[in-house]
Amino acid sequence: MAKFLKDINLKGKVAIVTGATKGIGRSTAMAMHQVGASIIAIGRNINELASLKKKLKIRIQCIECDLNDYEKISREINKIKRIDILVNNAGTNLPEPFLKVKKSSLETLLDINTKAAFNMAKLCTDKMLKLKSRKKIGGSIIHTSSMFGLVAGPNRSVYSMTKFGIEGLTKGMAVDLAKFNIRVNSVCPTFVATPRAKKYLANKQFNKYALSNIPLGRIATESDVATAITYLSSDASSMITGSSIIIDGGWTAK
Amino acid sequence: MFKKIDLRNKTALITGAGKGLGKASAIALAEAGAKVIIISRTLSDLTKVEKLIKKTKGSCLKFECDVTNLDQFKDILKKIKRLDILVNNAGNNRPEHFTKVKKENMEYLVELNMKAAFNVAQMCSQKMVELKSRKKIGGSIINMSSQLGRVGAPIRSVYNMTKFGLEGLTRGMALELGKYNIRVNTVCPTFVETPMVKAFFKNKKFKQQVLESIPLGRVAQENDVSTAVAFLAANSSNSITGTSFMVDGGWTAK
Numbered sequence: 001m002a003k004f005l006k007d008i009n010l011k012g013k014v015a016i017v018t019g020a021t022k023g024i025g026r027s028t029a030m031a032m033h034q035v036g037a038s039i040i041a042i043g044r045n046i047n048e049l050a051s052l053k054k055k056l057k058i059r060i061q062c063i064e065c066d067l068n069d070y071e072k073i074s075r076e077i078n079k080i081k082r083i084d085i086l087v088n089n090a091g092t093n094l095p096e097p098f099l100k101v102k103k104s105s106l107e108t109l110l111d112i113n114t115k116a117a118f119n120m121a122k123l124c125t126d127k128m129l130k131l132k133s134r135k136k137i138g139g140s141i142i143h144t145s146s147m148f149g150l151v152a153g154p155n156r157s158v159y160s161m162t163k164f165g166i167e168g169l170t171k172g173m174a175v176d177l178a179k180f181n182i183r184v185n186s187v188c189p190t191f192v193a194t195p196r197a198k199k200y201l202a203n204k205q206f207n208k209y210a211l212s213n214i215p216l217g218r219i220a221t222e223s224d225v226a227t228a229i230t231y232l233s234s235d236a237s238s239m240i241t242g243s244s245i246i247i248d249g250g251w252t253a254k
Numbered sequence: 255m256f257k258k259i260d261l262r263n264k265t266a267l268i269t270g271a272g273k274g275l276g277k278a279s280a281i282a283l284a285e286a287g288a289k290v291i292i293i294s295r296t297l298s299d300l301t302k303v304e305k306l307i308k309k310t311k312g313s314c315l316k317f318e319c320d321v322t323n324l325d326q327f328k329d330i331l332k333k334i335k336r337l338d339i340l341v342n343n344a345g346n347n348r349p350e351h352f353t354k355v356k357k358e359n360m361e362y363l364v365e366l367n368m369k370a371a372f373n374v375a376q377m378c379s380q381k382m383v384e385l386k387s388r389k390k391i392g393g394s395i396i397n398m399s400s401q402l403g404r405v406g407a408p409i410r411s412v413y414n415m416t417k418f419g420l421e422g423l424t425r426g427m428a429l430e431l432g433k434y435n436i437r438v439n440t441v442c443p444t445f446v447e448t449p450m451v452k453a454f455f456k457n458k459k460f461k462q463q464v465l466e467s468i469p470l471g472r473v474a475q476e477n478d479v480s481t482a483v484a485f486l487a488a489n490s491s492n493s494i495t496g497t498s499f500m501v502d503g504g505w506t507a508k
Contacts, residue, residue: 004282008256254429
């Protein structure tokens with residue numbers, strides 16, 4: 001009898017995870033490793049990469065690289081033999097009211113959240129297509145977007161601009177890459193208990209704003225997001241492309 | 255870190271479980287360890303599904319019931335001790351050009367796809383919140399929607415109306431049931447190889463049009479959808495509520 005519950009299994013797959021030193025990236029690298037993937041972790045902090053390598057022990061390679069350095073990252077991707085999965089996760093946020101957004105903040109966010117994300121997606125797609133059997137075995141690209149890729153929030157005009165952009169890129173890539181059986185999706189979390197969000201949530205007023213907007217009354221955990229990304233990366237989701245898994249406790253349902 | 259799809263100790267009720275997506279979902283949930291309660295108008299279909307579930311050593315209870323019969327459904331719930339998961343799946347389609355939609359077809363679809371879906375969801379939610387520990391252990395409701403709950407299509411105006419309606423209901427329910435830790439989501443498949451769709455595909459021209467509209471170039475399999483249902487039913491999707499899980503091969507990304 002056919003199985004109606006497909007396994008979430010990444011044995012034999014090579015997954016590249018950017019922003020892998022902390023937060024969602026790190027948890028995702030661990031979750032995907034847990035279900036069998038070989039991990040290539042990219043991050044800027046060599047000490048944090050070393051600690052991840054120590055933790056996972058096997059099936060992990062680390063690359064220290066700032067994704068804004070296009071020359072370096074292209075060289076590094078070139079050296080890699082094979083990529084089946086990209087978790088395009090590196091990104092940041094510099095919350096400021098629209099009227100006070102500094103030019104430098106705008107440029108930082110566009111550089112990393114938009115341009116570097118696009119370049120990374122392109123470099124990895126090129127590499128994925130090198131494999132002759134790609135169409136048969138498929139591939140998966142997951143962008144870490146945000147609920148702010150779907151709705152706005154205070155002090156997040158630039159962040160929303162970059163994440164709405166990623167939502168658009170996701171759909172465009174999905175349409176163009178479907179013929180190669182490469183699926184492209186995003187995950188859109190609400191506030192997650194990451195080091196970055198914990199800083200925001202330490203502010204009582206902000207904490208109240210966040211929790212009162214989440215119908216489930218709690219923020220998401222890193223493993224909630226890592227699990228969704230792992231599902232999207234595996235053949236268990238082989239008909240899902242060009243879509244967003246919204247992990248927001250109901251924030252955007254309102 | 256990675257949350258497995260594990261439904262041991264959970265009881266799930268599935269409507270429209272005799273065939274197609276309902277049947278696939280029932281088997282998938284049983285494979286993940288849930289006790290399943292299967293409901294359909296056709297007892298002989300249920301008997302076959304029950305056999306398949308028992309073969310995988312799953313636990314299964316069956317009830318012959320037309321979900322448009324409120325009293326009959328109520329009686330079934332009285333016989334059930336506990337309910338953690340509802341797959342609100344029963345539904346149908348009668349494709350007709352908008353200008354030619356017969357009154358009785360419109361009424362039949364509204365009756366089944368909307369009114370019965372609402373009533374089943376409401377009665378099951380009432381049952382779910384009876385459990386004192388509900389807030390702690392959570393609950394999950396999956397409304398079976400469609401990609402046509404998100405975009406229009408020829409000769410599907412009534413189906414569109416009912417499925418868009420279900421999308422709205424899902425968001426409303428998610429907001430109100432969040433405080434009980436009951437999550438409510440939809441699955442939105444493209445055309446799936448079910449008995450219903452196989453009948454449509456006898457029309458070769460229609461089949462070709464469908465495949466051209468799906469970037470991945472293939473229709474979904476029943477287990478693509480049932481795996482998504484199981485993911486949403488389990489704690490793997492703990493922070494996901496009020497959303498739609500697109501299983502459409504990129505149809506709506508365009």
